[in-house]
Amino acid sequence: MRNIIDMTNDAAVRAADPQFGRDGLNIVVATNHESSLANAERVALAYGRGDAMSLPGMAIAVKDNIATLDMPTTCGSRILSGYVSPYEATAITRLRAQGAVVVAKTNMDEFAMGSSTETSAYGPTRNPVDPARSPGGSSGGSAAAVAAGITEIALGSETGGSVRQPAAFCGVVGVKPTYGRISRFGLVAFGSSLDQIGVFARSVRNAAIATYAMAGGDLNDSTCADVPVPTTPEPVEAYRGRTLDGVTIGIPTEYFPPSLDADVRARCDVAIEVLRGLGAKIVDVSLPHTELAIPVYYIIAPAEASSNLARFDGVRYGPRAADVSDLREMYQATRSRGFGAEVKRRILIGTYVLSHGYYDAYYKKAQSVRALITRDFDAVFASGVDALFTPTTPTPAFKIGAVTDPYEMYMSDIFTVTANLSGIPAISLPIGRVGGLPIGGQIMTRHFDEPRMFHVAAALEAALGGEAHA
Amino acid sequence: MAVTETDIRKIADLARLSLGDEEVPAMTAQLNSILAHMDVLTRVDTASGTEAGSDAITSAIALARDVKSAGAPLRGDAVAPFPMNATAPMLAPDSEDGFILVPRLSTHEDV
Numbered sequence: 001m002r003n004i005i006d007m008t009n010d011a012a013v014r015a016a017d018p019q020f021g022r023d024g025l026n027i028v029v030a031t032n033h034e035s036s037l038a039n040a041e042r043v044a045l046a047y048g049r050g051d052a053m054s055l056p057g058m059a060i061a062v063k064d065n066i067a068t069l070d071m072p073t074t075c076g077s078r079i080l081s082g083y084v085s086p087y088e089a090t091a092i093t094r095l096r097a098q099g100a101v102v103v104a105k106t107n108m109d110e111f112a113m114g115s116s117t118e119t120s121a122y123g124p125t126r127n128p129v130d131p132a133r134s135p136g137g138s139s140g141g142s143a144a145a146v147a148a149g150i151t152e153i154a155l156g157s158e159t160g161g162s163v164r165q166p167a168a169f170c171g172v173v174g175v176k177p178t179y180g181r182i183s184r185f186g187l188v189a190f191g192s193s194l195d196q197i198g199v200f201a202r203s204v205r206n207a208a209i210a211t212y213a214m215a216g217g218d219l220n221d222s223t224c225a226d227v228p229v230p231t232t233p234e235p236v237e238a239y240r241g242r243t244l245d246g247v248t249i250g251i252p253t254e255y256f257p258p259s260l261d262a263d264v265r266a267r268c269d270v271a272i273e274v275l276r277g278l279g280a281k282i283v284d285v286s287l288p289h290t291e292l293a294i295p296v297y298y299i300i301a302p303a304e305a306s307s308n309l310a311r312f313d314g315v316r317y318g319p320r321a322a323d324v325s326d327l328r329e330m331y332q333a334t335r336s337r338g339f340g341a342e343v344k345r346r347i348l349i350g351t352y353v354l355s356h357g358y359y360d361a362y363y364k365k366a367q368s369v370r371a372l373i374t375r376d377f378d379a380v381f382a383s384g385v386d387a388l389f390t391p392t393t394p395t396p397a398f399k400i401g402a403v404t405d406p407y408e409m410y411m412s413d414i415f416t417v418t419a420n421l422s423g424i425p426a427i428s429l430p431i432g433r434v435g436g437l438p439i440g441g442q443i444m445t446r447h448f449d450e451p452r453m454f455h456v457a458a459a460l461e462a463a464l465g466g467e468a469h470a
Numbered sequence: 471m472a473v474t475e476t477d478i479r480k481i482a483d484l485a486r487l488s489l490g491d492e493e494v495p496a497m498t499a500q501l502n503s504i505l506a507h508m509d510v511l512t513r514v515d516t517a518s519g520t521e522a523g524s525d526a527i528t529s530a531i532a533l534a535r536d537v538k539s540a541g542a543p544l545r546g547d548a549v550a551p552f553p554m555n556a557t558a559p560m561l562a563p564d565s566e567d568g569f570i571l572v573p574r575l576s577t578h579e580d581v
Contacts, residue, residue, distance in 0.1 A: 086557075086561060087552070087555070088553070106547065222545070284563055292514060294507070295511050296511065303559055306485060314563065317572060318563070319563065320563035324573055326574060328575075329576075330572065331486040332486050332487060335485075335487055337486050345497065346506075347485050347487065347502070348497065348501060349504060349505075350502070351485040351503075352477070352481050355484065360476060362508060365514075366508075369511055369516060371516075372516065406500060407507055411575065458529050469502070
């Protein structure tokens, strides 16, 4: 029992260490030591009573767009400065029921719009692997929290790759579950047909335990599927040996273009040979509409964002512009001062593609092409492929400030947005380092086939062993 | 489909954002640069069997396909307490007697 409180205290002290705050790596944006310890005491009591828990005393860090009662939820934005949610995300409630204790809120791109954690109102987060580089984004703070050893597990959110891309950049495991697997009640909405809460962890097994702890239907989120939640994964030992006998893994040619970074390709080639050595049948497959994913995503996500972010107008929460003469001016002044440049850019794109005369040309067209992208996956899985293996990102972590063109930044999501557009689950895990920088490999499976995804990922992780981080 | 500075001002107004005169040219250029990449979609044949309204929603809500029911589940029509520990006016920047206060609509003064 004492151990749970000590573990929480140690993690809370780490989270409050100035090296992880604004003048350091800028990973943590809020802590509440007193509340974390009180929660740990409750967990310790329940655990001592014999309550079954899958994560007893597990300290977790939480992205700043997931509602917590005891720390602010500001989405890395001035427009929600100081906002404390009056309710808690279902994902948090369920993790707490399994013994987890929240010790920190983490930095993020403003409203999760970005791929580098540079658009945060708190300033950029630095990658613990190399502080001159970005941790990726938008959940860069959570990825960095796990990479820096602040917590073993952290929560992020995905709309187009915002967990897997930073996981790859920071050398940790990152999971985007099936759309509908985890309740989004308490996740601040960005692109509602895409958003999912995701998990960072140092191991596939811990990622799976946390994913399953949060999963399952929720009456407060009608898009959350009431499907059976898989049981906690097998011990790591189960994944050693020829454990992928009978599993067919597809290698989509479109994810290995000639322009792919040579180091990323080389590490992927090694991983593919390891998968083959574990008994998997490796087949080349094609997902022909892959190159259209970025244009489709950057129409649909901003369109949904422009609608979702209409609620931030200074009326109900957050700071309000005071020096105004009427209501309309208050809306405009509050929003213009509260939102940063990238958020404004996406609201404008979204408003444009939904506006009269352009809806069919952009939004409706994008939804139609989205259907083609989804059918690509359906066809490949229907052909007998159990899982797909790809690189997670086209390059390792880039330097902070190195990518200034918005569209070039969007392209860092090229291998991850397809899973969001089609709703399938995907995981990124470390498959090696080049020049000290982590490289991520991605595994995608059918809708709700997280067990297969974790099985393949855990087998690859076990077979790579120390090589994944070498 | 190039966007003009006039378009940008109109879109910003629709989105309740005010852009400074100095911001408009840069935002116009950036949006045109981004939208140019979207034009690739016009070359894709989506005429057959990809009705956006149906297929896109089923793909977005995956539970509609691979799960037992054929659509998003509806909960029973029963009142359940919403788990909030504060009322809306408590969170608002300005409130009085349980009501949220906002500046007056200028149209009211005009009438």
